[in-house]
Amino acid sequence: MKTLTERTTIAAALLVAGMAVSTSAAAVTWDMRNNDGCNGTGEPACSSSNGNARVYTSGGVKLTVSAISDTGNATTSSGDSRPIESAYLGHYGGNGVGVTNQDESSGSPHHAVDNSNRFDAVRLEFNAAVRLTDVNFGWASGDTDFTILYWTGPGSANLIGDTYGGLAPDWALLGHFDSFGTGDKSLGNASLFSRYWLVMAYNNVFTGASINLDGNGNSPDEGDDYFKLGKVGAAAETRKVPEPGSLALLGLGLAGLGLGRRRR
Numbered sequence: 686m687k688t689l690t691e692r693t694t695i696a697a698a699l700l701v702a703g704m705a706v707s708t709s710a711a712a713v714t715w716d717m718r719n720n721d722g723c724n725g726t727g728e729p730a731c732s733s734s735n736g737n738a739r740v741y742t743s744g745g746v747k748l749t750v751s752a753i754s755d756t757g758n759a760t761t762s763s764g765d766s767r768p769i770e771s772a773y774l775g776h777y778g779g780n781g782v783g784v785t786n787q788d789e790s791s792g793s794p795h796h797a798v799d800n801s802n803r804f805d806a807v808r809l810e811f812n813a814a815v816r817l818t819d820v821n822f823g824w825a826s827g828d829t830d831f832t833i834l835y836w837t838g839p840g841s842a843n844l845i846g847d848t849y850g851g852l853a854p855d856w857a858l859l860g861h862f863d864s865f866g867t868g869d870k871s872l873g874n875a876s877l878f879s880r881y882w883l884v885m886a887y888n889n890v891f892t893g894a895s896i897n898l899d900g901n902g903n904s905p906d907e908g909d910d911y912f913k914l915g916k917v918g919a920a921a922e923t924r925k926v927p928e929p930g931s932l933a934l935l936g937l938g939l940a941g942l943g944l945g946r947r948r949r
Contacts, residue, residue, distance in 0.1 A: 710816060710920035713744035718823050718915045721776040722750065735787060736771035746921045749810040750774060753844055753883075754786030754803045769844050772805065780824035781915035782807065794826050797911040799886050804849060806885035807914050810842070814878040815919035817859070818871070823915030825867045830895075830905035831912070832888045833859040833872060836881035849890045861887060861895040863905045869916075870898055878922055886910040 722739025723731040731737075738751040752774035755767035772786040775796050784805040789795040798805045809817075822829055836842040838855030859877065864870055873896065887905040895905050 710922055711744060712818075712918065713746055713815070713921045714916055714918045715741045715743045715748045716916045717741060717750070717776070717781045718779045722782075733773060733775075735773050737774055739774055739776065739782065744921055746815065747812045748917070750782060751808045751810070752782075752784040752786075752805065753808055754784060754788075754805045755849055756787045756803055766848050766850055767803075769847050769849065771845060774807070777824070777913055781822075781913040783824075783913040794911045797824070797826065797913055798831075798884070799911045800888060800907045801909075801911070804885060804888045804890075806883045808842075808844065809882040809884065809917060811880050811882075811919070811921075814880050814922045816874055816876070816878045816922075817882050817917065817919045818874055819869055819916075819918040820872065820884055820914060821869050821916035821918075822864075822867045822912040824913040825865075826911040827909040828906070829864045829866060829912045830862065830887035830907075830910045831864060831870075832861050832883075832885050832891060834883040834885070834891065835859050835877055835879040837879070842881035849888060853891075856883065858891045858893045861889075861891070861893060861905050863895050863897045863899065863901070863903055865899050865901070867912075867915075884914060884917070886912070 717739070720741060721731070722741055724740060736751065738749050741748045741750065752772040753769050754772045756770045770787055772784050774782055775785060776782050777796065783796045784798050784807065785791055785796045786803050786805055788803055798807060817833065817835070820831075834852070834856045836855065837857050842855070844852070859872065859874060862870060862872070887907055887910050889907060897903070
């Protein structure tokens with residue numbers, strides 16, 4: 686039978702261990718409108734090449750942003766079988782970031798995130814699991830229906846060479862959003878955390894119900910959605926560290942356990 690000292694020590698250890706692994710979620714916003722993500726270093730983010738990346742840090746969480754699109758000079762609007770390739774992620778002043786895919790020229794509105802013949806997407810990679818809660822469009826033209834996916838698979842979320850139709854089950858649909866114009870767009874995500882997210886112009890390859898953000902009774906449609914991504918907001922998962930007093934309690938308890946064993 687365990688002594689009172691041993692029972693107290695075990696209880697203290699369990700308490701502190703529980704505190705060490707508990708998590709909470711802090712609201713964080715990454716603003717890309719007036720920050721080009723180059724951090725003044727001349728890193729590859731500042732290049733005009735396909736596959737570049739831009740880096741933003743907020744609340745101690747790093748966000749790496751890049752661009753993809755399904756390309757290949759196809760003539761149909763179906764995006765389920767065309768290959769996914771890297772694209773150029775540009776920064777456009779106070780509007781945010783946009784995508785120029787390999788089948789487009791650099792002129793407006795080609796450098797928006799759009800679904801005009803090709804389906805552009807912004808890939809978000811966080812260095813910690815986050816619950817994406819909202820996005821902001823700093824510029825819009827036509828409609829702004831959009832689709833959000835999150836990564837559920839193992840390892841890194843590579844997309845190049847795959848197709849949108851082949852992304853399931855490693856990529857899951859958070860939702861299709863019927864939207865219009867610039868501003869903040871709430872995603873209504875109450876519980877889903879991931880390190881990797883895709884924000885894309887509306888793509889009906891992914892089956893699922895649509896969420897109407899504007900109350901206009903419309904359904905999302907393809908071909909006329911153009912926007913630049915200005916901000917993303919998330920609840921970032923954080924790990925709660927034991928306070929010094931609790932660690933001291935655990936230390937005293939362990940010392941008492943050792944002393945009790947030596948006396949026996």
